[in-house]
Amino acid sequence: MHFDLSEEQQLLADTTREMVSRAYDTESRNKVVDSELGWSREVWQQLAEVGILGLGFDEDSGPIEVMVVLTELGRRLAPEPVAAAALIPGATIAAHGSDEQRALLDQVAAGECLLAFAHTEPGRRGMTELATRATTDGTTWAITGAKSPVLAGDSADVLLVSAALPEGGTGLFLVDVAAAGPAVTRVSYRTFDGQRGADIAFDGAAAQPLGSGGDAAAAIAETVIRFQAALCAEAVGAMDESLRLTTEYLKTRKQFGVPLKTFQTLTQRAADMYVSLELARSMSFYASMCVADGRFDPVVAARTKMQIGRSGKHIAQESIQLHGGIGVTAEYPIAHYAARLTAGDQTFGSTTDQLRYLSRQVGRYGVVTL
Amino acid sequence: MRLALSDADRAFRDELREFFTTKIPAEIRERARNDELRYPEDMVTTQRILNEAGLAVPNWPVEWGGKDWTPLQRQIWSDEMRLACVPEPLAFNASMVGPVIAQFGSQEVKERFLPATANLDIWWCQGFSEPEAGSDLASLRTTAVRDGDHYIINGQKTWTTLGQYADWIFVLARTDPNAPKKQAGISFILAEMSTPGITLRPIKLIDGGYEVNEVWFEDVRVPVDQLVGEENAGWSYAKFLLSNERTGIARVGTSKVWLADVKERAARTALGDGGTLLDDPLFAARVAEIETELLALELTQLRVSGDEGSGKPNPASSILKLRGSQLQQAVTELLVEVAGPDALPFGAPDAEAPDWAQHAAPKYLNYRKTSIYGGSNEVQRSIISATILGL
Numbered sequence: 183m184h185f186d187l188s189e190e191q192q193l194l195a196d197t198t199r200e201m202v203s204r205a206y207d208t209e210s211r212n213k214v215v216d217s218e219l220g221w222s223r224e225v226w227q228q229l230a231e232v233g234i235l236g237l238g239f240d241e242d243s244g245p246i247e248v249m250v251v252l253t254e255l256g257r258r259l260a261p262e263p264v265a266a267a268a269l270i271p272g273a274t275i276a277a278h279g280s281d282e283q284r285a286l287l288d289q290v291a292a293g294e295c296l297l298a299f300a301h302t303e304p305g306r307r308g309m310t311e312l313a314t315r316a317t318t319d320g321t322t323w324a325i326t327g328a329k330s331p332v333l334a335g336d337s338a339d340v341l342l343v344s345a346a347l348p349e350g351g352t353g354l355f356l357v358d359v360a361a362a363g364p365a366v367t368r369v370s371y372r373t374f375d376g377q378r379g380a381d382i383a384f385d386g387a388a389a390q391p392l393g394s395g396g397d398a399a400a401a402i403a404e405t406v407i408r409f410q411a412a413l414c415a416e417a418v419g420a421m422d423e424s425l426r427l428t429t430e431y432l433k434t435r436k437q438f439g440v441p442l443k444t445f446q447t448l449t450q451r452a453a454d455m456y457v458s459l460e461l462a463r464s465m466s467f468y469a470s471m472c473v474a475d476g477r478f479d480p481v482v483a484a485r486t487k488m489q490i491g492r493s494g495k496h497i498a499q500e501s502i503q504l505h506g507g508i509g510v511t512a513e514y515p516i517a518h519y520a521a522r523l524t525a526g527d528q529t530f531g532s533t534t535d536q537l538r539y540l541s542r543q544v545g546r547y548g549v550v551t552l
Numbered sequence: 553m554r555l556a557l558s559d560a561d562r563a564f565r566d567e568l569r570e571f572f573t574t575k576i577p578a579e580i581r582e583r584a585r586n587d588e589l590r591y592p593e594d595m596v597t598t599q600r601i602l603n604e605a606g607l608a609v610p611n612w613p614v615e616w617g618g619k620d621w622t623p624l625q626r627q628i629w630s631d632e633m634r635l636a637c638v639p640e641p642l643a644f645n646a647s648m649v650g651p652v653i654a655q656f657g658s659q660e661v662k663e664r665f666l667p668a669t670a671n672l673d674i675w676w677c678q679g680f681s682e683p684e685a686g687s688d689l690a691s692l693r694t695t696a697v698r699d700g701d702h703y704i705i706n707g708q709k710t711w712t713t714l715g716q717y718a719d720w721i722f723v724l725a726r727t728d729p730n731a732p733k734k735q736a737g738i739s740f741i742l743a744e745m746s747t748p749g750i751t752l753r754p755i756k757l758i759d760g761g762y763e764v765n766e767v768w769f770e771d772v773r774v775p776v777d778q779l780v781g782e783e784n785a786g787w788s789y790a791k792f793l794l795s796n797e798r799t800g801i802a803r804v805g806t807s808k809v810w811l812a813d814v815k816e817r818a819a820r821t822a823l824g825d826g827g828t829l830l831d832d833p834l835f836a837a838r839v840a841e842i843e844t845e846l847l848a849l850e851l852t853q854l855r856v857s858g859d860e861g862s863g864k865p866n867p868a869s870s871i872l873k874l875r876g877s878q879l880q881q882a883v884t885e886l887l888v889e890v891a892g893p894d895a896l897p898f899g900a901p902d903a904e905a906p907d908w909a910q911h912a913a914p915k916y917l918n919y920r921k922t923s924i925y926g927g928s929n930e931v932q933r934s935i936i937s938a939t940i941l942g943l
Binding site for chain 1: 554635836930933
């Protein structure tokens with residue numbers, strides 16, 4: 183058991199941090215987020231060139247590398263949908279896809295093909311059953327139904343779609359958006375934190391079962407858990423930078439003729455933010471280490487997402503409050519971090535959803551263990 | 553980065569688990585679990601068994617009975633001990649005065665005190681806080697004036713935990729009242745409790761028990777060879793001691809065991825609606841929250857323990873103190889809720905309310921101490937904001 187990054191992992195963190203720091207400051211990020219695409223093709227190509235868009239697709243890298251990169255992207259609030267459009271659906275295709283389907287990952291890693299995981303459905307919290315259905319004529323498959331919101335669904339070339347199977351169970355399918363033509367329609371939008379997504383309707387859209395087909399409940403659960411771990415890693419980066427900015431502000435901003443850090447009522451709260459941050463970091467490590475061990479445990483994911491949700495809300499709210507008025511402006515970065523942390527919490531199960539899930543387990547064991 | 557224990561560490565853990573659950577008498581561990589230890593005998597019995605097996609003071613230098621363990625192994629030792637409800641070696645001996653003597657004492661002082669300290673042949677207590685020196689410890693007023701081969705100590709100490717069983721006390725006293733900084737004139741002196749001029753008065757706490765005391769020093773003559781290290785250098789020894797105290801204070805394993813007891817008792821508490829208290833979503837959510845917070849702290853402790861090799865106090869240990877104390881308090885608070893009206897009778901063996909329920913509220917009130925001792929949580933926040941955040 184140890185919590186250190188390898189030299190290569192540290193290098194990956196440094197490279198990612200440097201790349202996105204060069205690409206974005208608050209002003210240039212705001213400009214890119216306000217563009218139609220919402221992120222930069224140029225940065226996407228740079229990410230592809232250093233191998234970030236293919237992390238976890240083969241044996242050379244895995245969930246720890248994914249975590250390291252997402253924390254750095256979160257630190258800069260880089261708008262590129264690295265997890266949603268590449269790494270998360272890519273990992274599922276890598277683990278469960280056929281040889282032919284896995285070949286698609288070369289294009290994903292090269293930045294030439296964008297993916298999205300179309301799973302969440304409108305009006306269904308804590309889904310046990312999907313309304314989206316897959317049908318077959320014996321040789322080909324088609325999907326009918328609605329998915330929303332689908333992060334990065336606006337620009338995806340290939341969708342990884344969950345759907346109820348005719349004989350019961352839930353399958354995973356690949357839908358090539360261009361090939362499906364008018365059978366796939368999407369309403370694209372930006373999220374309140376500046377990401378992109380879409381509502382996607384399928385009307386008999388041609389689909390290919392992932393791998394050998396059949397019930398894919400385990401693969402779906404894996405995908406959700408990977409996604410949750412990625413969101414948590416990204417949130418840790420956002421929290422880390424929020425606290426750094428807040429600390430900097432307390433040192434430099436003067437009121438009553440003295441720096442704000444003179445006031446214990448503020449510094450004591452900053453200390454509590456640090457505690458929240460480190461607890462969140464520990465849990466992010468935990469979630470990714472479990473995935474790296476092949477342990478896709480929804481309880482671990484729920485605990486992690488709950489702690490990160492709590493810490494994220496605490497740090498986001500206090501960061502704004504300790505900044506004062508400038509903390510709610512768009513030109514200053516701190517509120518953007520709060521927005522990102524809030525959005526992450528509502529993606530794949532909020533803090534409250536996780537707590538509800540965990541509450542139902544407490545009678546099943548005595549002493550809680552890692 | 554890897555979560556799983558290595559084969560060697562797993563074997564190490566299993567060996568300790570076996571030892572703790574078979575060699576320490578079950579009745580002592582049961583009493584520890586229920587917070588009903590018999591003092592001093594349960595502590596002495598346990599520590600001597602541990603010491604004979606070389607497991608009492610692993611954090612000391614190897615030549616004085618310590619172990620050449622990795623920080624992770626030390627953490628495993630501590631966790632397993634808590635999970636097995638083994639009373640930990642007396643903190644004043646094993647994690648406070650022992651390491652200070654081993655690090656800063658002369659060879660003669662080491663030989664005289666360390667073996668007896670490890671074996672709990674000497675029971676130590678702490679003479680740090682004073683009525684006018686709490687969080688501001690360095691403002692202490694107790695004086696030690698050199699008179700030939702002796703120091704003459706005068707003053708008053710307080711919050712001296714378990715002092716009623718103590719054979720010796722380690723005292724911070726001012727030896728140079730003219731030092732330029734208040735921290736600079738303090739020395740670390742050892743005194744036998746039976747020395748003429750030392751008197752002890754117990755302080756009754758809100759739970760009805762006696763665990764802390766006031767100690768008066770009136771012209772107490774202490775031989776100069778009972779000074780640890782150098783005269784006027786005591787403050788740096790005290791800081792060393794306090795940072796060791798902080799890491800041991802999180803008590804995650806103990807909170808985990810207590811929370812399991814909370815659940816078990818809640819599962820036996822019927823509500824009018826046919827379910828139990830543990831089935832109640834509101835109550836279950838509070839349990840689930842604390843469980844998750846405990847694991848987050850446990851992981852943080854494992855991260856921090858890996859950095860202790862440098863010998864310098866890790867400021868992140870303040871997190872352990874801060875959160876560890878809050879979680880102990882959260883668990884004791886929850887136990888009162890499980891007891892409900894049964895929490896009201898106290899010291900009434902013939903009442904319907906079971907023993908644990910009668911102890912629940914006093915224990916809850918007693919545990920408000922955890923966010924105060926060992927450097928109050930506000931002091932920990934100040935350490936974090938100054939040392940880590942640079943504020």
